[in-house]
Amino acid sequence: MSDWSWVVPLPVVVPLVGAGLAVVAGRRERWQRIVSLASLGFTMAAAAGLLAAAHLLDQPLVVSVGGWVPPQGIVLVADRITALMLLIASLTTLGVTLYAIGQGRDSHEHGDGESPLPVFHPALLILIAGVDTSFLSGDLFHIYVGFEMLLVASFVLLTLGGTPDRVRAGVNYVFVSLLSSMLFLTAIAMIYAACGTVNLAQLAVRLAQLPESHRVLLQVLLLVGFAVKAAIFPMSGWLPDSYPTAPAPVTAVFAGLLTKVGVYAIIRTQTLLFPGGGFVPDLLMWAALATMLVAIIGAIAQDDAKRLLSFTLVSHIGYMVYGVAVGNQMGLSSAIFYVAHHIVVQTALFLVIGLVEAHAGSTSLARLGGVAGTAPLVAILFFVPAMNLAGIPPLSGFLGKVGLLQAGVAAGSPLAYTLVAGSLVTSLLTLYAVSRVWSRAFWRSPGGDAVSDAESDTALQTRPSHVVPADPATAARIAADPAAADPLVAGPVTAARRTVPRGLLWPAVLLVVVSTALTLAAGPLYAVTDAAAREATARAPYISAVFPGGVP
């Protein structure tokens, strides 16, 4: 059984080594790509091995880093939740990397023409190493270090090229992230002061011995730090402002992974460190409800497709938090399933919006139109994950939501029922938001022949969608406002339709296929997440795997 434990550090070590090699490869683009793909492929294989081992052996795999025994040294623990997260994370990152390669030089294109080191691939590899560290670590401070690794890499990726737009978005993101790190660090210091350890398994025992008031204080401090990262309602405003300005592959990987690291940390601390009821789970339920509703209403108000998707991203974080907070095994299992589903679907959607941008030169809903006619494949690629996100049966989004609803009904409290209602409303509003993208960007006719275009635009107070409208009243108004008639600023982007390069297309196809395949694999996947939830709520397997001889 411990024969398998050598695999545990690989998801961290391999991308880090790969990042080093990718820097060395430097301007030899070909080599950099090979190194990047090879290390991600290897990471994915290791993660798949870990999942198989953790599931089949029915026991978490543990490695004491550097041979130091647990309370003294850091432990890496791979149980089912961790292994599943690792697998999904490396899978989506691989897809995004392929997409970035298909994009060619665009992925590290620089707005001002200067081109320093090609940092995209090394930064992405360090990001995934940081994400994997946070997933694997069995030590609170080590999780903090993992967070910082992924944050620094994400800072670099977000401000790639250093254009004013990205710098502005980057500054907001950097400060919000730093603040959440400070909160997390404060929580660690307090936890150490109270318990004298930062090892998760040891904390699980020692935190239970603390007075209730101290425990709640530590729990809330940790949760606030993680909630900023996971973009849970009062702390979610930063996300839609910062993600959409980055290049498409960067936005896609951020949307898929970064918030989910926060969700994972919440799952881990809620189940292992602070099990049981109290007022904190109720607080989380309210936060989940507010996250779902406020963000999805925000999505409806958006005109830019990337921002709209960022809002749906925040909104659906609420589902996962709800699953964790509802406090039964089914809720936890569905939450884990939903995380896996949502990582893939959200990444796929952002990549497809990237395809739309490559095709039509814009992501503004007021300026797009008729993409379904000019690029039918892109339209299909958008439609399937969009319906999946909204939770249309029989897709995996539906299955995840049904699990969550069942968990809410099983919990039976009035608050749980409120959440059930809230999540149904959110699901409907998500459908509305994505179908708005569909009907405006893909379906309506691109040219100046449809009067309804102008009217639906007017309804949302955006720019006119065509230069010479059939409706005389609109034409008169445009005549009164010459800027609106200028085809450069107000016209639809129909003239400059380009065929989407094949290199961009097939990674997106790959991710859409994977997201749809999760529907078919839902049975086995739910078997894994059920077992993972059982393992996590029992707590004993984790603790005894780290301390086989009893907790010191």
Added chain:
Amino acid sequence: MSTNITLALVCGLLVGVGIYLLMARGIVRAFLGVLLMSNGINLLFLLASGNAGRPPLIRGADTGQDGMTDPLPQALVLTAIVITLALTGFVLALAYRAAEAEQTDAITDDTEDARVARAGEADAESEVDVLADPTSDDEPADGDVGAETGPGAGATR
């Protein structure tokens, strides 16, 4: 274990001043706030390590009340300091870049945000119309086209 009240006060002061500075618009000023906060939190770790004045290393001694000093918080603080240093380098480079691009290091408002907010204010009524009937794209138009928004952020992206 008795807590060193001076350290606790200094820690609170640093974090408080840090939060105050963090609310500033200038990048450098706000980052100074982050630095002060992080130093305050480092002091918190020192507080957690127990009383001062214990020996750093004793063979075979425990890290209890009267034994050697607890090395772990110091290691944690050291790590935190290193991470903060790296971040300092990055944020200063970012501030330089922002100052280069916009002639100021003040954090500016998000243009797309402002545009969406403006659109919402100007046309709240037809927004509600659309919400009420999501299936129909044929809403009768009663707003004024392009008068408010014009060439928005979408065009400059």
